[in-house]
Amino acid sequence: MKIIVCIKQVPDTNEVKIDPVKGTLIREGVPSILNPDDKAALEEALRVKDQHPDTHITVMTMGPPQAEEVLIEGVAMGADEGILLSDRAFSGADTWATSNTLAKAIEKIGRYDIIFCGRQAIDGDTAQVGPQIGERLGIPQVSYVEKFYLEEGKIRVHRALEDGYEVIEGQSPILLTTIKELNEARYPSIPGIMRAYREDCIKVWTYEDLDIPSTDIGLDGSPTQVKRSFTPEQKGAGEMLEGTTDEKVGSLVQKLQEKNLI
Amino acid sequence: MGIKILQDECVGCTLCVGACPFDAIDMIDSKAVMNDNCTNCGACVDACNFGAIIKEESQMKQMDITQYKDVWVFAEQRDGQLMDVAAELLGEGRRLAEEVGCELSAVLLGEDVRDLTDELFAYGADKVYISEGEHLKQYTTDGYTKVLSKMVEEYKPEIVLFGATHIGRDLAPRVAARVDTGLTADCTKLEIDPEEKGLMQTRPAFGGNIMATIICPKHRPQMATVRPGVMERAEKSGKREDQELIEFKNDVTEEDIRIKILDVVKAGKASVNIVDSEVIVSGGRGLEKPEGFELLQTLADKLGGVVGASRAAVESEWIDHDHQVGQTGKTVRPELYIACGISGSVQHRAGMAESGQIVAVNNDPEAPIFSVADYGIVGDLNDVIPKMIKAYREKV
Numbered sequence: 257m258k259i260i261v262c263i264k265q266v267p268d269t270n271e272v273k274i275d276p277v278k279g280t281l282i283r284e285g286v287p288s289i290l291n292p293d294d295k296a297a298l299e300e301a302l303r304v305k306d307q308h309p310d311t312h313i314t315v316m317t318m319g320p321p322q323a324e325e326v327l328i329e330g331v332a333m334g335a336d337e338g339i340l341l342s343d344r345a346f347s348g349a350d351t352w353a354t355s356n357t358l359a360k361a362i363e364k365i366g367r368y369d370i371i372f373c374g375r376q377a378i379d380g381d382t383a384q385v386g387p388q389i390g391e392r393l394g395i396p397q398v399s400y401v402e403k404f405y406l407e408e409g410k411i412r413v414h415r416a417l418e419d420g421y422e423v424i425e426g427q428s429p430i431l432l433t434t435i436k437e438l439n440e441a442r443y444p445s446i447p448g449i450m451r452a453y454r455e456d457c458i459k460v461w462t463y464e465d466l467d468i469p470s471t472d473i474g475l476d477g478s479p480t481q482v483k484r485s486f487t488p489e490q491k492g493a494g495e496m497l498e499g500t501t502d503e504k505v506g507s508l509v510q511k512l513q514e515k516n517l518i
Numbered sequence: 519m520g521i522k523i524l525q526d527e528c529v530g531c532t533l534c535v536g537a538c539p540f541d542a543i544d545m546i547d548s549k550a551v552m553n554d555n556c557t558n559c560g561a562c563v564d565a566c567n568f569g570a571i572i573k574e575e576s577q578m579k580q581m582d583i584t585q586y587k588d589v590w591v592f593a594e595q596r597d598g599q600l601m602d603v604a605a606e607l608l609g610e611g612r613r614l615a616e617e618v619g620c621e622l623s624a625v626l627l628g629e630d631v632r633d634l635t636d637e638l639f640a641y642g643a644d645k646v647y648i649s650e651g652e653h654l655k656q657y658t659t660d661g662y663t664k665v666l667s668k669m670v671e672e673y674k675p676e677i678v679l680f681g682a683t684h685i686g687r688d689l690a691p692r693v694a695a696r697v698d699t700g701l702t703a704d705c706t707k708l709e710i711d712p713e714e715k716g717l718m719q720t721r722p723a724f725g726g727n728i729m730a731t732i733i734c735p736k737h738r739p740q741m742a743t744v745r746p747g748v749m750e751r752a753e754k755s756g757k758r759e760d761q762e763l764i765e766f767k768n769d770v771t772e773e774d775i776r777i778k779i780l781d782v783v784k785a786g787k788a789s790v791n792i793v794d795s796e797v798i799v800s801g802g803r804g805l806e807k808p809e810g811f812e813l814l815q816t817l818a819d820k821l822g823g824v825v826g827a828s829r830a831a832v833e834s835e836w837i838d839h840d841h842q843v844g845q846t847g848k849t850v851r852p853e854l855y856i857a858c859g860i861s862g863s864v865q866h867r868a869g870m871a872e873s874g875q876i877v878a879v880n881n882d883p884e885a886p887i888f889s890v891a892d893y894g895i896v897g898d899l900n901d902v903i904p905k906m907i908k909a910y911r912e913k914v
Binding site for chain 2: 267320383415417423488503512
């Protein structure tokens, strides 16, 4: 079986804070991590390989040169190879241009049975790239995968709904987007880390390596554009109630009563 | 293509460095230089007081956008029940249609769902497009994408809105890709550009730390998903003479649907509906133990409300995920939101900042939750909450 896992390096948005005076992002010391939903995608692929050792796993990412770090992490966890799509020509891509680029690279790889993607990345939260890769490749998809079974060539998953789940059966080739609740990811192994650094298992593909028109990638291939970005407006701080606890509570109840809220 | 720094104009003031949300500008020899982190967001263009940073026009291929008109709302139904978000989208869609000066339509897919059309008309749809068939009974990516894409290609709407549900977020990207247009996810605000008449779609990014306004200038339709609970629902009104039902014949066959839904399992217990409640008493890590929620439940019961929770409390498994408010939980806007022992991360605030009145109780006077609170009480919630329950009982 051949599996491709699309992953992304993201800033750990839980660690980002807003400068209370300037209202800007404090970026210093914010670590870059493998996106949590993507880590679940990779872990699930590795579990297939645990069961079927002849499985070949490619981890792929598009990003700046330092995004190689997540591919190294992926190989250290047990993937066979990593492909980094990196070129200034790819930058400024929205989800459609990103999906076009990744789909083209997947076509260049050739045969595959399953494509795993994380449902969404924590820096954008769009959940669009997985389905749009599927559309570009013309293969079926199941998103929000919270359980995955592979039995006698049949793929069976649970797709999470807001109030339950669907049990879905599919056949390869198929694209699945996974949520982080799917599994508990393993840590990189020592032999894996050594292999990731020692062997030549990370490839870098640039625009020249992909047979794709420039109008399909990067900013020019992006139907959507960011017109403006800004930090959310801070509501003016309200009133801090003073006094003993009884006094504070008393004045709160009175104020809420005046506003007919209680 | 993209953002360009004019080195001759740059005075080395570093304003842009501070404005960049992505750490993409370095100062080299007292000049600003863009590095590979740049996402072309344009924050630096606005920040530069010297006209030294410009956004170059894109070389994008252009489609004829003038043929596209009307606002469409995907009227999601499950098991023959209209989802609440459909009414919210019709409320918002009406506002947008008036600003653009066009009609508002609802699109309904399913099997035997004709009785829902009256509800859609009552919510103000000028037209309802309906497409039915046995292969549309349950939502499938393949079936719904096929029909909706064909409808878009035939009728050419200018704007298409979806609820950002597990179905909307599965379907919309696929349709947008098939009809080759842009899509903006999880919008919290939609506006019409008064000059260009284009849709300005504002959404949180970076875990809610920044807001981005997205446009889709050269492709149609302009497509967006909108988080449930964010927009005001349409008021119901009587049927009008000019409302029109349009039937769209589809040719979806069994072969089109490449996956098989074997079963749909509903969550066992009745889940709490925090989105529709007017009063929410929410707890976070400051409760220190699961029993803390019993105290909050008592207060919530007194106030006729429900209990919410921060992600920290849910991840500590003190309370079910159904109660979670915030970026990865639900967006709520009750009349009264009481945050107890919640520090107020930006992710949490993103889900509750639109509440009518916000009360925060926290023992840390520096907790960010106080920055959005109308009334703040610094103190131990195990002391404050019982006193609130008592004071409420005595006074009200």
